[in-house]
Amino acid sequence: MLEISNLACTRGDHQLFSGLSFSLSEGELLQVQGENGKGKTSLLRMLCGFLAPAAGEIRWRGQDIRDLDEEYYAEMVYLGHLNAIKDELNALENLRIGAGLAGCEVDDKEAIAALRHMGLRGRETLPVKVLSQGQRRRVALARLLVGNAPLWILDEPLTALDVGAVGLMQELIGTHLAKNGMVIFTTHQPLEVAGVETRRLTLA
Amino acid sequence: MNKLSLFGLLRLVISRDLMLAMRRRADVLTTLIFFVMVVSLFPLGVGPELGMLRKMAPGVVWVAALLASMLSLGRMFSADYLDGTLEQMLLAPQSLSVLVLGKILAHWMLSGLPLVLMAPVLGLQFDMSVQSLWVLIASLLLGTPVLSMIGAVGAALTLGLRGGGVLVSLLVLPLCIPVLIFGTGAVEAAASGMSVASHLSLLGALLVLALVFTPWVTAQALRISME
Amino acid sequence: MAINWFKYSAPSTFYGLAGKLVPWFAWPSAILFVIGLYIGFFVAPTDAVQGEAYRIIFIHVPASIMSMFLYLIMAAYAALGLIFNTRLSSMMASALAPTGALFAFISLWTGALWGKPMWGAWWVWDARLTSELILLFLYFGFIALHASIDDPRRADRASALLAILGSVNVPIIYFSVKWWNTLHQGSTVKFTGTSMHVAMQQAMFITLVACWMYAIAMTLARVRSIILERERNTQWVAELPEVRS
Secondary structure, eight states: OEEEEEEEEEETTEEEEEEEEEEEOTTOEEEEEOOTTSSHHHHHHHHTTSSOOSEEEEEETTEEHHHHTHHHHTTEEEEOSSOOOOTTSBHHHHHHHHHHHTTEEOOHHHHHHHHHHTTOTTOTTSBGGGSOHHHHHHHHHTHHHHOOOSEEEEESTTTTOOHHHHHHHHHHHHHHHHTTOEEEEEOSSOOOOTTOOEEEEEOO | OEEOOHHHHHHHHHHHHHHHHHTTTHHHHHHHHHHHHHHHHHHHHHOOOHHHHHHHHHHHHHHHHHHHHHHTTTHHHHHHHHTTHHHHHHTOSSOHHHHHHHHHHHHIIIIIHHHHHHHHHHHHHTTOOHHHHHHHHHHHHHHHHHHHHHHHHHHHHTTTOTTHHHHHHHHHHHHTHHHHHHHHHHHHHHHTTOOOHHHHHHHHHHHHHHHHHHHHHHHHHHHHHTO | OOOOGGGGGSHHHHHHHHHHHHHHHHHHHHHHHHHHHHIIIIISOOBTTTBTGGGGHHHHHHHHHHHHHHHHHHHHHHHHHHHHOOHHHHHHHHHHHHHHHHHHHHHHHHHHHHHHHHHSOSOOOOHHHHHHHHHHHHHHHHHHHHHHOSSHHHHHHHHHHHHHHHHHHHHHHHHHHHHHHHHTTOOOOOOOSSSOOHHHHHHHHHHHHHHHHHHHHHHHHHHHHHHHHHTTTSHHHHTOHHHHO
């Protein structure tokens, strides 16, 4: 499904990695590892099409993602370091707008169900600025529940999450993989999904 | 769960930006107050003779509108850039140009439209005739969206740069000169009893041209700036 | 003889070629300037209406022409760099910008010098002078945007987009300024003589060619420094004799 061949990344004069090849097919979980500054985030941003590869190709269903453009974006979700939520809006509004930008219209019922699943019962209509960092991250993660994109690209999804929420994430990823989804993620915390072997890619 | 149409996306982006602005009203008011202040400074600077003020009025109001619209450009994309929303917008499976058009329209409603509505009141300070005031409103209605559109390109190009606010004016102001010329030209023509049709239709042509090209150019600029 | 053009689109090979070409443009430029200005100042006859003051056109007119052409050439190189992702084109665009801005500035300066004896004012809001001023602003915008972005790749691409937007806008600006000028019955800088003397034409043509040569020589010299700066970490730069010593 997702094939990466001979990928290289340079930032400024500095080469982060080169000759990187791997592929990911349905139901697979891939963890990108590496010390700080080894290009984990750059790799994920490249997979999103933000960064142009210095060399190599990224193909989705056999076609270059730069040519697919919007068709590819309809099939992927990216969750970066930044939560992409607005302090001035409440959790519900944030989720509905986030889903809208990702191309799907979500009604209040679905959105509230997703937020409750993420453990935000009773917080749905509070302005996000009164929520804690962990709760904000949960609002952002709720976006994963309302779409049906097969490819998830998660950059440090576990930051600011407590033990309960980490368990929730493991369960969420497990269900997604069981539905033939694909997940690429980076993390510095342990994340294991029962019954699924985590493939590891180390950038050095 | 339904798939969102292009029009639905446009509506979503506009209503989102308006909602955010309504929860942070001070920003909109600052631009408007700046506009009023700049216009009111001119009589203090050049003296209160009504004859001269009447002659200067179109230029003063238009230049002030130009400066006021520069003021709010920095906000067009920077908040979304800082909290990561812009990344998500770039990943939207619909046309990024339409999304950008939505943001431009919302920006105009929040920064251009208030200027248009305030302009007649300021025109009265300069003793403009009723007919001139109508032409002033018409020219601003046609011209201020163009300022927002050209400004959007500048804002996208200078995203996240230090000193971006000043830089964006440096880039955008020269490109806005035609709008200024035709806009003030229309009002001056009306004041001297000539036909205003040619000026206004040229402004309209600029508006159409900008409407066709600038959302796409802004989208490209955003992709460049997000690297 | 077939020349492999693609070979010279790599910065490493173009660096050497540019170095060889610079003197071939710099010297003719200097010689042609001397000849052109000699004809312009000493051979060409005094103008019946404007007296000796008109002689500034031998600098003013070529500078104006160059400033406009160079903007378009710069935008074309920038567009090439943006579309085909060729690094050298983007470097050429940023090498052209200061020379273009310099010509625009000279054109404004000489225009002001010409205006004083003609109208008794250093600056008249003539359509061409005003357009030239706006052109100078556009050059400043390009240079400022390029300078304020740290990542050279983003800087190239962002300023390329600006240059393209500017070059589309230049005709609109020129037309609107002309329109504004006729509405306000402004003065227009025109050559008032009935016909141009042959020596005047010669002088103008020769200084124009000299300006082209100068622009090419300067751009090539500047692009060499840009190449060195951008490629400073590469092997071939480290092996250059001028770098090693």
